[in-house]
Amino acid sequence: MFLSLAVFVQIIVAVLLIIGLMVANAVAMVYMERKVAGFIQRRPGPYEVGPRGTLQAVCDSMKLLAKQIYRPGNADLILYYLAPILAFFPVLLLFLPIPFGPYLTPLPVNDGVVLILAFAGLGVLSNLLAGWGSSNKYSLLGAARAVAQTVAYEIPMILALLAVVLLSGSMDLKSITEQQGQWPWEWNVVLQPLAFFIYLISLVAETNRAPFDLPEAESELTAGFHTEYSGMGFALFFLSEYANMLLVSFVAAVFFLGGYRGPIADGFWWLFIKAYLLMFFMVWIRWTFPRVRFDQLLNLNWRWLLPLGLLNLWLTAIVTKLLV
Amino acid sequence: MNSIIEQILHNIGHLLDSCEAFLAPILPGQGIAALIAFFFYVLLLLGGGLTAVLARNLVRAMLGLVITFLGVAGMYLLLASPFLALMQLLIYIGAVCVLIFFAIMLTKNTTDGEETRCPNPINVLYAFLAALAPIVVAGPIIYLQTQTDPLQVQKIPVHTPVDSGANLGEGLLSMDLLPFELISIILLVAMAGAVFLAFKPQRSPNS
Known part of the structure; x- marks a missing residue:
């Protein structure tokens, strides 16, 4: 049954590997982000430590580990310390149903999509508790923005994913991958370009990245909901933010870009290549577009993405019903 | 002294046995692991519920509500319906609790509202009576069902x-x-x- 020893060991090994992946991903992404930002803004980026500055991120993480944790005197202690933990641990769970390769799924789940969406909801809760627990007006404002934004953009995101679920008749990520072919024109992005577009916009908003990074807009709110966090408290938020980026990229790759399938040979390398191309895309638009205003952000969602998502879902339902 | 401890242990064992007999039709072939999970979720439900009701701070009360919902999701998992469990998380924690939190943040004076004062004793009495209601309603049914034939529970x-x-x-x-x-x-x-x-x-x- 579902509690057999083999499955248990499999989950433990998978979680350990995922923690490794999260840390490696954060270090690599910090380097990539700073280098790409430097390139876009015509400056060198980090170049002192190691060859071409590759060790800069490692040094930064060492500094972060050794830093003292300050906490505000009138903080709500339980909520203040609970929030980073709550940000970090659900993310571990989110990677479990992702099919990394034809025989490489950490935990095959029938309702993989629902699992990811369900536990992703805990992430916004942690932002809220962080903002509230620090008892700081900037944190609180950041948390309020995080709620409005995440709740709003979750809807078009789910609608976009639902269109693909309707198309393939399954909520299992592996069978969604298997139904797409090896070549790019056999992927779901060809059949669902609008859903892919909606998903791309809402994944940037869901991960609180610029141009939608209003919950932590540093020019207005210092650092938003994690203003009062230092040392490992901040590091956990940081790790989970980059892990969330990786996760939404994985989900986009699985749903729209054929997952681990690709020309010549299927395997986890294709999934990683696609996911990191999407991550590069997110970094690229972060340093290209200015931050939007809050009303623009919400108008874009409620007036455009939501109706478009509903329309797309409706059309997909009709077409699949007529053709099948 | 030893005999009293033995008696207590015996009683606890008996209690666990009867719990298992009650849960057996609901949870076929899971045995002690399911029992541990069941009591863990009961703990979550009761602890979260009490926190939600008794907390003097609205945000902590909401955290209690989140824990209660986690317990409910766990109960759905135990009843072999993972889809419902995940939906419980998605809708109640991901949407309902977050919206409640939003409402809390939009209102002022969250730290000195009605709930921070000591409650009226009459209200406490009413609250306990209300808490007893499920026992009064569902208790006799469950008791009769398990007394006559444990397998009757399946026939719900x-x-x-x-x-x-x-x-x-x-x-x-x-x-x-x-x-x-x-x-x-x-x-x-x-x-x-x-x-x-x-x-x-x-x-x-x-x-």
């Missing part, structure tokens, strides 16, 4: 096998269509009512 009519989304959808759109539609009407009425209560006719800035 659950006619749709809710182990997957597809089955659930078929059940909702065929056998249980009427309750399904009625529930959506209730939601619609609640939404319209909320809009009606919150809506204030706006005067134009000129007048």
Whole structure:
């Protein structure tokens, strides 16, 4: 049954590997982000430590580990310390149903999509508790923005994913991958370009990245909901933010870009290549577009993405019903 | 002294046995692991519920509510319907709790509202009476069912096998269509009512 020893060991090994992946991903992404930002803004980026500055991120993480944790005197202690933990641990769970390769799924789940969406909801809760627990007006404002934004953009995101679920008749990520072919024109992005577009916009908003990074807009709110966090408290938020980026990229790759399938040979390398191309895309638009205003952000969602998502879902339902 | 401890241990063992006998038809072949999980979720439910009711701070009360919902999701998992468990997380924690939190943050004076004062003793009495209601309603049924025949519990009519989304959808759109539609009407009425209560006719800035 579902509690057999083999499955248990499999989950433990998978979680350990995922923690490794999260840390490696954060270090690599910090380097990539700073280098790409430097390139876009015509400056060198980090170049002192190691060859071409590759060790800069490692040094930064060492500094972060050794830093003292300050906490505000009138903080709500339980909520203040609970929030980073709550940000970090659900993310571990989110990677479990992702099919990394034809025989490489950490935990095959029938309702993989629902699992990811369900536990992703805990992430916004942690932002809220962080903002509230620090008892700081900037944190609180950041948390309020995080709620409005995440709740709003979750809807078009789910609608976009639902269109693909309707198309393939399954909520299992592996069978969604298997139904797409090896070549790019056999992927779901060809059949669902609008859903892919909606998903791309809402994944940037869901991960609180610029141009939608209003919950932590540093020019207005210092650092938003994690203003009062230092040392490992901040590091956990940081790790989970980059892990969330990786996760939404994985989900986009699985749903729209054929997952681990690709020309010549299927395997986890294709999934990683696609996911990191999407991550590069997110970094690229972060340093290209200015931050939007809050009303623009919400108008874009409620007036455009939501109706478009509903329309797309409706059309997909009709077409699949007529053709099948 | 030893005999008393033995007696207590014996009683606890007996209690666990009867719990297992009660849970056996619901949880076939899971045994002690399911029992541990069951008590863990009960702990979550009771602890979260008490936190939600007794906390002096609205945000902590909401955290209690989140823990309660986690316990409910765990109970769905134990009843072998993971889809419902995940939906519980998605809707109640991901949407409902977050919206409640939003409402809390939009209101002022969250730290010195009615709930921070010592409650009226009469209200405490009423609250305990209300907490006893499920025991009064469901207790005799469960007791009679388990007394006569433990397998009777199985005969509570659950006619749709809710182990997957597809089955659930078929059940909702065929056998249980009427309750399904009625529930959506209730939601619609609640939404319209909320809009009606919150809506204030706006005067134009000129007048």
